[in-house]
Amino acid sequence: MKRILVLVIALGLALVPFASANAESTTKEIAETKNQVEKLEKDLGFELVDVSSEEFSSVSKKDFLKFDSIQDFEEFIKDAQQPQEFEETINVSEDTPLIKPQVSDSHVINWWAPFTGWGMTGMACWKNIAFNYQYKFVNKKPQFTKVSGINSYVTGLNVAWWKQTGKSYNITTTKTTKDTAKIKVVGAMVLGVDIKGFTIGAKIGQTWNGSLRLY
Structure with missing residues (x-):
């Protein structure tokens, strides 16, 4: 029995250097990854956020997006920074008012924009731009007069959230x-x-462009 105990202790002591070397290697790799990520932050213009901050208090680390390499993360950032654009049309001509000089309404432009690749194939995400608008009829053709209350958000996604920081609109002519x-x-x-x-944590700047045409 004593011999077995001695062997177990000897084996444990023999494995200590390997465990220490392994831990040291992991620590070094994480430090190297940290330096590479901080360099990417400067090069690509996104913002790093401390995951211990209140902003992440309701997010579990098991829901974090996982990347096998810094190169995969870089490609993800570049792809996420590309401008998003979507167009919709609404037929309002049949509702031409006989008395009202101007019509008020609201609309949500939304489009399917799932996270793909990097283990996220088909991760559901809809991007939404909600707003109020007013229009009038001139020669039986609808014309926008005002847009207000612009608000954007994402739905169907529990691993990321959206923060709107700016908004603008422009009324233009497409067909009429x-x-x-x-x-x-x-x-x-x-x-x-x-x-x-x-x-x-990462804050990745994005621009969404939506357009609504009345006819």
Whole structure:
């Protein structure tokens, strides 16, 4: 019995250097990844966020997006920074008012924009731009007169959230005078990421462009 105990202790002591070396290697790799991510932050213009901050208090690390390499994370950031654009049309001519000089309404432009690749194939995400608008009829053709209350958000996604920081609109002509409202929102997608064991939050700036045409 004593011999077995001695062997167990000897084996444990023999494995200690390997465990220490392994831990040291992991720590070094995480530190190297951290430096690479901080360099990417400067090069690509996104913002790193401490995952221990209140902003991430309701997010579990198991929901963080996982990347096998810094290269995969870089490609993800570049793809996420591309401008988003979507167009919709509404037929309002049949509702031509006989008395009202101007009509008020609201609309939500939304489009399917799932996260794909990097283990996120088909992760549901809809991007939405909600707003109020007014229009009138001139020669039986609808013309926008005003857009207000612009608000953007994401739905169907529990690993990231959206923060709108700016908005604007422009009334233009596509087929008939002032038949199109072009709406632009800017903001950031906020999410947690895990790159080979290094966890960090990221705010990725995005621009969404939506347009609504009346006919």
